[in-house]
Amino acid sequence: MRSTLLTQITTNLTGSSVKVSSELPFENSGNPLYIKNKKRFYLDEEDIATETLYKTVDGTQIDQTTTTIEGYLCVDAKNPLTDIGTIISNLISAKSSIANTVEADCEYSTEIEGDDLTYIFEYSFVTVS
Amino acid sequence: MAGVINVTSSNQAILTLGNTAPLAVPGVTNGLVIPLVQDVTVSASPGTVRYSTLDSTSSSAFTTTNENEISFNMLLDDDVFFGLTNTDNEVANVGLLSTSIAKTEIFFSVAFEGTDSGDYYVSGKGFIGGLAPTASMDQAVWISPGTIIVNGELTKSTVS
Numbered sequence: 001m002r003s004t005l006l007t008q009i010t011t012n013l014t015g016s017s018v019k020v021s022s023e024l025p026f027e028n029s030g031n032p033l034y035i036k037n038k039k040r041f042y043l044d045e046e047d048i049a050t051e052t053l054y055k056t057v058d059g060t061q062i063d064q065t066t067t068t069i070e071g072y073l074c075v076d077a078k079n080p081l082t083d084i085g086t087i088i089s090n091l092i093s094a095k096s097s098i099a100n101t102v103e104a105d106c107e108y109s110t111e112i113e114g115d116d117l118t119y120i121f122e123y124s125f126v127t128v129s
Numbered sequence: 130m131a132g133v134i135n136v137t138s139s140n141q142a143i144l145t146l147g148n149t150a151p152l153a154v155p156g157v158t159n160g161l162v163i164p165l166v167q168d169v170t171v172s173a174s175p176g177t178v179r180y181s182t183l184d185s186t187s188s189s190a191f192t193t194t195n196e197n198e199i200s201f202n203m204l205l206d207d208d209v210f211f212g213l214t215n216t217d218n219e220v221a222n223v224g225l226l227s228t229s230i231a232k233t234e235i236f237f238s239v240a241f242e243g244t245d246s247g248d249y250y251v252s253g254k255g256f257i258g259g260l261a262p263t264a265s266m267d268q269a270v271w272i273s274p275g276t277i278i279v280n281g282e283l284t285k286s287t288v289s
Contacts, residue, residue, distance in 0.1 A: 053270075056203075056204060064269075
């Protein structure tokens with residue numbers, strides 16, 4: 001699911017002022033990579049939660065799985081990107097690349113620390129199997 | 130827990146249908162086992178009439194005929210609901226929906242303890258009704274209630 005989403009995000013952001021990294025947003029010398037490498041979008045690993053939707057007397061179990069993936073983009077707060085609106089819109093619309101979902105959501109929040117303006121995206125996908 | 134019939138082993142509560150009584154016995158070859166059943170209810174209700182008399186402060190009652198019904202909820206299995214070629218069991222051949230539409234009388238059994246020798250089951254004959262398949266994005270799978278309107282009495286038996 002992460003690789004599909006990452007591929008779509010890379011496609012959606014082609015030609016924008018933001019690049020997409022395939023690396024995980026791990027910390028390097030105490031700083032997350034997205035702080036160090038500004039204007040570069042990082043997609044984290046998947047968090048998966050599964051709960052039982054239906055159980056039957058013959059032992060069949062239908063599960064509902066919620067997969068959550070966070071993405072990070074840090075820019076210079078003093079010099080906002082001129083195309084940030086389009087970038088955010090394209091990052092949100094990338095959620096439609098995941099097929100066979102009951103729900104596909106994306107919401108984002110921002111954090112400012114010093115000169116760093118960080119956009120934190122949370123993708124959430126619900127599937128039933 | 131002595132005497133409690135535990136169904137957690139997934140092979141004890143079994144609803145089996147057939148176009149003949151032998152095909153509806155639990156565990157029989159070519160019996161149509163309804164899969165993905167969420168719950169099954171065997172309802173055996175004697176009809177009653179109440180009446181009052183001047184010499185009593187409580188009402189009295191007498192019984193009339195029994196009204197029996199099997200009701201269940203299931204996740205839909207396409208082969209069972211719409212039919213899968215079966216030259217021995219016509220209910221399996223045409224599926225639950227077509228059997229209900231045709232108002233064909235079927236035979237059934239509800240196994241309480243599985244299909245081992247000596248296990249109890251309830252059987253009878255009747256008509257499939259109450260099918261109402263529904264699906265939505267909130268539940269994301271087809272589910273349907275169903276009933277068997279029993280024609281006649283329920284019979285208690287054990288697997289031979």
